[in-house]
Amino acid sequence: MNNTFKSNRWALLPIILFLILYLTSSLVSGDFYKMPLIISFLVAAFCAIAMNRKRSIEEKIESFVKGMGDKNIMMMVFIFLLAGCFAATAKAVGAVDATVNVGLHFLPPNIMLAGVFIISCFIALSVGTSLGTILALAPMAVSLSEKGGIAIALALGAIVGGAMFGDNLSLISDTTIAASRTQGCRMKDKFRMNFKIVVPAAIISIIIYACCNVTSEIAPTTFTFKQLGLVLPYLFVLVSALAGMNVIFVLLLGTVFAGVMGLAYGKLDIWLWLKTMSDGALGMSEIIIISMIVGGIVEIIRINGGIEFLLETIGKRANGKKGAELGIALLVSLVNVFTANNTIAIIMSGPIVKDIASAYDISPKRAASIMDTFSCFVQGLLPYGAQILAAVTLVGLERVTPLDLMQYLYYPYLMGASALLSILFQWPVEKRS
Template structure:
């Protein structure tokens, strides 16, 4: 049966924003309190609402939403992704990848190299934060040796980190975007890659021009092992071949473990500890996913989603406007929460309803959510990415913002892709109006 239209059903989302922003303002830090708290407040609000149903009925709706097949599969992927990233890191894959790139690049291409290495590392490990933490100290050292402004060097790292965060098949954002929309990761990757590739190329050229006169003496020889990079290459290649992501990640864990044993990096106990730590690192995201899924189920039951579709989107006359609406929604949530994964997990179910209403392609919706959330996550000065980068480099986040060429260009390319993709739709609509 079609649910009633009810704007009051959206109250849990408002409660989330009020609690999140309120706590952040009181603490003076957006990361002082776990985001689980405002999401829990939102879930409790949803359970209190709708007096027509008793608590047991509402709990049943909540649990069915949280136990949806897509949600459980997404959580399983989060678990495997966390385990793979940690095992590969502990095995030495990150250090080898960084050192290899820096060892083969000439001085005037070191900043360009930082961007490209950042792209590869983030694409491989699926985390912009891990990439930033690994590369920013190196970027500061390179800036000191070459005379390049520290902000430029750090900007290249953050830009590369956001490239990989957006595209990586083990990135939280990609997993959340594809699972909520029910599309194949390979399809989303290919579509997404074609859109952001021009942004990456232009960014590379800009950094090359800015640092063309950079020069440094002999940089200390860095140690690396090509074998330790194999897990990343295997994961990327097998994902692009279309293998099931669960198989891809499990295979990556096995390969990284075998290499770790061969090099004596860890023993069985060390491997188990590494896997455990990786999974534990995903615990907050797993809890948030369950809370959001259950809350959204109640919001939908109470008519909130129907309100968005029939009232909030009544001005959406075509697919292009619907896609811009999803882009705007995920951007606003990211600005409010300073977390692109949470933005996608929050907006994902609503975007799915919009997608079904306007018959949008799931891979495009997943890509749009991922791109726009990463655009704003990469440029907001209070986001974890810029705060950590600025802290490691001992400079202001605002100093870095002017050199974040890739996130800005990714946003431009994403907007152009929506307009260009649906140009024929607009032309046909205009023709029909003229005929009528």
């Protein structure tokens, strides 16, 4: 970290401009997804380049491009591409549907709601996307409500809660990739730290859902033993990543594994597999472009003294390591409220958080874990967030509204409480080498 830059609050103007532009357009249009994120970031980028008259336009553009091409950004881009290939291949071969059917087949009816939460956790943990998990499982909430005699919002809350658990912990989710790469830690280490913080919230959630009465069996599933094979790619990715295999090889081998299973089961042919991988990689284009633009903006903000200003501001109020961690949590939470996107919040906050963590002796894995957990906590409760909007839209707004759903989002509330307690009591205790 370069500490020679003079503190300058005005250097943060590009980020403030982005937040104002994005929030204002969203409120005016009544749609938080009306304003394209890329356009908002491009406006902020040109604002950053226009600042600091002491430097020539060529120098500022060169700094911007240097930030775009930062090694951590480029590694993140590569991982995003591979994650897209794996997720698309696994979905194409029917791994999501197979996982749901296997879970529902073996779950006792009296704990069906808790089981749905666990299934949602596992799928999101495996596919690395809360939104994709909700899109796949939301129709199940309707069946669970009709056959189990429980409120549809409660069933949907179990699905959304499980999806946020998996997204927060998944080794191939956008949030984990962004948090780990911006803080310079291994995803495996971030997972272990994260797991210790949120597992109490997950256990309490399971107990709550298990206590909810389900009056009759859910509609029978089309389970066959062949479907067990389609679950194996997810298990391979999960186990191999936790075992310490490099994430690049985990995703590469996981994609090959899923593709081979698809060929063997007749779900894919070689050309469809290649197209599926291509579509999956291209599906990550927006987050890749945004990551690079944000990298350029942050580099100019750093040169102009914005990072130093934040460090000084937080330093005056931090009052030690605990205060710094609370500052990190507040920073990523506020950005998430304005952007309604937890991955973007982490990418924007990541470089600043890394400097704060370095100044206050916070380990990279803990900083990454705090960022990811609080961003997922906020994202899981935003009534205008993609997760809640997708859930209520799929089952029908005439059946459940975002506010109806929010009262049953037990896990996100408990996750936020667990994360806050982990900071206040400095738990889990880290081993010093």
